[in-house]
Structure formats: C-alpha cells, structure tokens
Amino acid sequence: MIGAWIAVVVVGAATIALKGAGPVVFAGRPLPRPVVALMPLLAPCLLAALVVGQTVGDGRAVVVDARLAGVAAAAVALVLRAPLLVVLGAAAGVAAVARVLGAA
Numbered sequence: 485m486i487g488a489w490i491a492v493v494v495v496g497a498a499t500i501a502l503k504g505a506g507p508v509v510f511a512g513r514p515l516p517r518p519v520v521a522l523m524p525l526l527a528p529c530l531l532a533a534l535v536v537g538q539t540v541g542d543g544r545a546v547v548v549d550a551r552l553a554g555v556a557a558a559a560v561a562l563v564l565r566a567p568l569l570v571v572l573g574a575a576a577g578v579a580a581v582a583r584v585l586g587a588a
Contacts, residue, residue: 550587554579 514520539555540546557578561571 550579550582553582553587 515523535555539551540548554575558571558575561574566574
C-alpha cells in the first residue's frame, strides 16, 4: 500500500515538474514548428486510444464482444455523417442486439 502512495507522489511531482518546465524553457519564445504541427493531433489521438482501450480491453486480455459491434456501428454512422443522437442510438442499439444474440 505504501508503494502505491509513493508512486502517486512521484507521478504527481513529475507532472508538476513537466508542466512547470514548459514556461521556464520556452519563456515567451514560440514553440518549434514540428511541435506546433503536432499539437492539433494530440487530442484526437488520445481520444482514439481511450476508445480502443475501453472497447477491446478487459483488464489483461483483448476481448471482442458487443462493445466492438457498437463502436463499429457508431463509426459507420459517423462516416455517413449522421447526427450525434443517431450515432449514439445506432451504437447502443447494435450493442444491445449483439448482447441479445449472445456476444456477451
């Protein structure tokens, strides 16, 4: 238990140090061009990683179940430029049907 708290404190301190280092290092100078080019891509990449992790991850194993069918249905609806409520309804409906059919 103490090891977990030490890890929390170390990660917290590292986070504060990294966040504080940015203004100190750049101090009013503009960011380098490669960093500026990558900044808009960070949020979508992080969101995609979280979605994939929650969709097919189950603790320590990769699981293909109704969640994957729901996300696939949402992706198809997004490609077809459906409104957000339709995307959510399609994802929930397909996941529910997949569970009823035994996709657990």
